[in-house]
Amino acid sequence: MSVAIRVEGLSKRYVLRHQRHGRYTALRDVLAEGAKNLGRRLLGRAGRGAGGAPDREPFWALRDVSFEVEEGTRLGIIGRNGAGKSTLLKLLSRVTEPTAGRITLRGRVSSLLEVGTGFHPELTGRENIYLNGSILGMRLAEIRRKFDEIVAFAEVERFLDTPVKRYSSGMYVRLAFSVAAHLEPEILVVDEVLAVGDAQFQKKCLGKMEEVGRGGRTVLFVSHNMDAVLSLCNQGILLKEGSIARMGSIAEVVGDYRRRVAELNYSVETCLARGGSGGARVLRVWVADAQGAAVSAVTSDQPVMLCLEAEVEEVHAGGKALDVGFGVDDADGRRLFTTVSSWNDETVAITGHSLRVGCLLDRLPLVPGRYLISVSLVFQNDTLDSIVHCGAVDVLPGGGAIHANRARDHGDLDLPCRFRMLA
Amino acid sequence: MTAENPAVLVIEAGRAERHYWRDLWRYRELFYFLAWRDILVRYKQTVVGIAWSVIRPLLTLLVFALVFGRLARLPSEGFPYPLLVFAGLLPWHFFATALSEAGMSLVANANLLTKVYFPRVLVPAGTVLVSLVDFLISLVLLALAMAWYRHVPDGRIVALPAFFLLAALAALGSGLWLCSLNVKYRDFQYVVPFVVQFGLYVSPVGFSSALVPEQWRLVYALNPMVGVIDGFRWSLLGGDQTLHWPSLAVSASVAVALFVTGVRYFRRTERTLADVI
Numbered sequence: 001m002s003v004a005i006r007v008e009g010l011s012k013r014y015v016l017r018h019q020r021h022g023r024y025t026a027l028r029d030v031l032a033e034g035a036k037n038l039g040r041r042l043l044g045r046a047g048r049g050a051g052g053a054p055d056r057e058p059f060w061a062l063r064d065v066s067f068e069v070e071e072g073t074r075l076g077i078i079g080r081n082g083a084g085k086s087t088l089l090k091l092l093s094r095v096t097e098p099t100a101g102r103i104t105l106r107g108r109v110s111s112l113l114e115v116g117t118g119f120h121p122e123l124t125g126r127e128n129i130y131l132n133g134s135i136l137g138m139r140l141a142e143i144r145r146k147f148d149e150i151v152a153f154a155e156v157e158r159f160l161d162t163p164v165k166r167y168s169s170g171m172y173v174r175l176a177f178s179v180a181a182h183l184e185p186e187i188l189v190v191d192e193v194l195a196v197g198d199a200q201f202q203k204k205c206l207g208k209m210e211e212v213g214r215g216g217r218t219v220l221f222v223s224h225n226m227d228a229v230l231s232l233c234n235q236g237i238l239l240k241e242g243s244i245a246r247m248g249s250i251a252e253v254v255g256d257y258r259r260r261v262a263e264l265n266y267s268v269e270t271c272l273a274r275g276g277s278g279g280a281r282v283l284r285v286w287v288a289d290a291q292g293a294a295v296s297a298v299t300s301d302q303p304v305m306l307c308l309e310a311e312v313e314e315v316h317a318g319g320k321a322l323d324v325g326f327g328v329d330d331a332d333g334r335r336l337f338t339t340v341s342s343w344n345d346e347t348v349a350i351t352g353h354s355l356r357v358g359c360l361l362d363r364l365p366l367v368p369g370r371y372l373i374s375v376s377l378v379f380q381n382d383t384l385d386s387i388v389h390c391g392a393v394d395v396l397p398g399g400g401a402i403h404a405n406r407a408r409d410h411g412d413l414d415l416p417c418r419f420r421m422l423a
Numbered sequence: 424m425t426a427e428n429p430a431v432l433v434i435e436a437g438r439a440e441r442h443y444w445r446d447l448w449r450y451r452e453l454f455y456f457l458a459w460r461d462i463l464v465r466y467k468q469t470v471v472g473i474a475w476s477v478i479r480p481l482l483t484l485l486v487f488a489l490v491f492g493r494l495a496r497l498p499s500e501g502f503p504y505p506l507l508v509f510a511g512l513l514p515w516h517f518f519a520t521a522l523s524e525a526g527m528s529l530v531a532n533a534n535l536l537t538k539v540y541f542p543r544v545l546v547p548a549g550t551v552l553v554s555l556v557d558f559l560i561s562l563v564l565l566a567l568a569m570a571w572y573r574h575v576p577d578g579r580i581v582a583l584p585a586f587f588l589l590a591a592l593a594a595l596g597s598g599l600w601l602c603s604l605n606v607k608y609r610d611f612q613y614v615v616p617f618v619v620q621f622g623l624y625v626s627p628v629g630f631s632s633a634l635v636p637e638q639w640r641l642v643y644a645l646n647p648m649v650g651v652i653d654g655f656r657w658s659l660l661g662g663d664q665t666l667h668w669p670s671l672a673v674s675a676s677v678a679v680a681l682f683v684t685g686v687r688y689f690r691r692t693e694r695t696l697a698d699v700i
Contacts, residue, residue: 014698091434093539093540094434094540095536095537095540096695096696096697096698097434098434098435099436100436101435102433102434102435102436103433103434103435104432104433104434105431105432105433105434106431106432107430108430109432111539111540113538113539114538117535117538117539118534118535118538118539120460120464122463122464122467123460123463123464123467127460127463130456131456131460135456135539135541136539137541139452140452163467
């Protein structure tokens with residue numbers, strides 16, 4: 001077996017700007033900064049001491065990472081939010097340049113960092129297949145040859161000449177993945193695309209990727225879903241704070257990750273992932289008992305309250321109804337339960353700039369273990385803040401049930417039950 | 424296992440250079456696709472679609488013909504004034520659309536640039552290709568106008584592509600500058616419309632550059648579009664006009680310099696583009 005990917009001493013540094021206006025710089029700031037520095041120099045003061053916190057701060061997203069991947073390996077890359085997974089994929093797919101180090105890739109690389117990159121809503125399905133294929137690096141002749149196959153896999157034959165803006169989100173994702181799935185690169189880099197789409201299609205995608213892997217091609221797969229990683233990959237890398245914490249067979253690496261996760265404290269700051277348009281920010285997430293006292297563990301037969309505290313920006317402050325959602329996942333990130341206030345025909349009114357809300361559940365009927373909480377704040381289809389795994393709760397066995405012989409595949413629910421003899 | 428020996432790609436800090444020109448060739452189809460997308464989208468989103476590329480220059484032409492031709496009675500070198508303006512407006516309009524589209528192109532495609540690799544220069548270059556389509560449509564209109572005035576161009580028309588190339592160099596060069604600057608400093612999105620509006624009056628669109636006093640002609644030619652517009656008039660309208668070679672040389676050098684420095688600056692920005700945009 002030859003080496004498909006060799007990474008040597010790879011590092012990536014970002015400069016974090018402590019800025020107020022968004023990501024880009026305004027010329028004004030550069031000028032102001034220049035004037036400030038000049039002023040400091042004229043006054044003979046050292047730049048840092050007097051100026052308070054520096055406006056720029058280097059941050060190493062990846063630091064001195066080295067590994068080799070043999071041809072035909074299906075490598076899972078796991079780690080928490082900010083561990084450097086996405087940066088690694090971006091470097092491998094050449095979206096951005098490393099600060100130091102070297103990557104040697106043998107063969108054509110295709111990366112799927114997002115489903116439907118470059119899709120244009122105004123264009124039809126047919127046009128988008130050509131456009132997207134070309135963006136992903138396919139030749140025109142290649143797209144023509146695979147066109148029918150792509151359409152069949154995506155199951156969108158009837159809507160080929162409809163603009164994709166009229167597609168359902170499921171159709172959109174199917175078409176996008178289908179184009180990408182037919183790339184046939186020697187090295188396929190995939191970032192969490194399976195988080196979308198319906199379960200049946202997810203299975204189809206996983207199947208397609210396994211097929212790619214079995215065909216002697218190399219697959220790099222980043223996911224938060226440990227079940228998907230375990231079923232797809234044979235090797236794994238666990239990243240932690242920009243360095244490799246563990247490398248080896250996927251079972252070992254996932255086991256290590258699970259152990260680390262079990263020891264972790266969950267909070268908004270150490271969350272797994274965060275997104276949203278802003279407008280509201282969740283500050284704290286916790287679990288309480290029915291009386292509202294914070295707890296870290298509950299029994300499966302007692303009432304429990306999922307709580308969050310958020311600050312709300314001016315536009316949403318006062319009266320407007322927000323939709324609040326809570327999700328409960330198992331330690332592998334598999335979603336077990338979701339509730340959204342509007343599903344229960346309830347809206348959450350905001351008074352002032354802060355929001356404290358709790359969702360009372362009669363019980364959390366889950367088998368003993370650690371469960372992770374995700375939250376989201378939505379205002380009229382606009383997700384203001386969404387945080388994955390920002391809280392945790394340990395569920396202890398409730399009265400009566402004995403879990404000594406319970407295995408993983410016996411299921412997740414611990415519903416109260418009574419056995420009796422039938423007449 | 425694939426039979427052929429797969430290509431080996433080495434990614435190293437500060438060494439993207441090595442594959443650059445080879446990649447550009449490999450991705451040539453994407454260049455057309457990006458332009459094709461922009462044309463399709465424009466056609467679909469607007470009611471009159473591609474007609475806009477005709478209406479805009481025609482209305483400008485009308486205003487010039489009325490205000491400067493009829494009211495101000497600017498001299499027109501013995502040609503019908505509308506023809507004089509049209510021959511100048513044609514390259515100017517190409518330059519203006521290419522420049523403004525290219526200037527905004529990186530920011531407009533930010534989502535693409537942070538997710539997939541391809542030679543980034545294709546994005547601004549694609550917009551120049553889109554402007555070329557507009558240009559060709561206007562060229563047909565000019566041909567109709569010349570037929571109406573019974574004006575037959577002479578052999579000098581073969582030089583037209585050379586002048587067009589000069590316009591494209593100037594447009595892409597300044598477009599590359601603006602789009603790279605725009606990524607870092609969004610202030611430049613306000614600069615572009617200003618340059619375009621201002622340039623229409625500073626360039627010899629509504630008048631012949633022969634009106635400029637002799638001692639100032641070389642300074643005037645620092646605007647690369649001066650050489651381009653003069654060249655367009657010379658090769659399209661013919662007659663007894665002579666080409667002012669020194670000022671053409673100045674304009675051409677400025678255009679080439681803009682292009683070379685534009686490419687350099689763009690390549691410097693390109694490396695960290697995805698981190699900043």
